[in-house]
Amino acid sequence: MACIIKLKNLEQYLQEVEVFESPKLHLEQYATMPHIGARMLHTIQSSFGDINGKLIADLGCGCGTLTVGAAILGAGLCVGFDIDADALSVFHSNVREFELNNVDAVLCDVTECLPSRWQKQFDTVIMNPPFGTKNNHGVDMKFLQAALDLATTSVYSLHKTSTREHILAKAADWGVRAHVLAELKFDLPASYRFHKKLSVDIEVDFIRFWFKTPVKK
Secondary structure (H helix, E strand, O other): OOOOOOHHHHHHHHOOOOOOOOOOHHHOOOOOOHHHHHHHHHHHHHHHOOOEOOEEEEEOOOOOHHHHHHHHOOEOEEEEEEOOHHHHHHHHHHHHHOOOOOEEEEEOOOOOOOOHHHOOOEEEEEEOOOOOOOOOOOHHHHHHHHHHHHEEEEEEEEEEHHHHHHHHHHHHHOOEEEEEEEEEEEEEEOOOOOOOOOEEEEEEEEEEEEEOOOOOO
16 A cells, blocks of 8 residues: 655645636635645555555546546546536646546536446545535535445545534435544635635645445446
8 A cells, every 4th residue: 555656756746737727716616735635645545545556536626636646646547527628628738748648537517417327436536625615505515425426435535624523424324434534724825806815724624435335336
């Protein structure tokens, strides 16, 4: 399960990933910062062996920070899912820049019409979903439900710490185990006109969800 790339080197790679030039407010588009993405992925591989050689899905992949990182860490195949064609254009540009051949992408709304052929086809799902602020209340849980539909082993996700009790309770209701791996500070840069500060730190949980009994593909 050892990570094939050191944490600092993985972060350096992710710093080269191109991100949103004009993020869309209604989609809560915030790029995953390299230092957070690198630590997430490094933990997933070094502690659980859930990336190298695995089939990976990245829900709400955006410009592809987590997908690129998973591919670099040796994913057998990593598929990004996103609703925004503009984001996927940047995603594909990043894939070409890194010369990755184990990456693909699907344009779809994972909360509404996730293609049934993808259900239970991935070992691991990774994601930095919308937190459900503004007009998207509950969208984080819809992402989690979709992720659990795709995964056969584990789901790794970021969620606001303030929602921890609700998320852990829902996981128990769904028959899924959940464990908070780390508490992080997600630094949101000023991306929209209503932002008054250069950046704001949001407390988030990095959570691993896994099934009590193995799920067959």
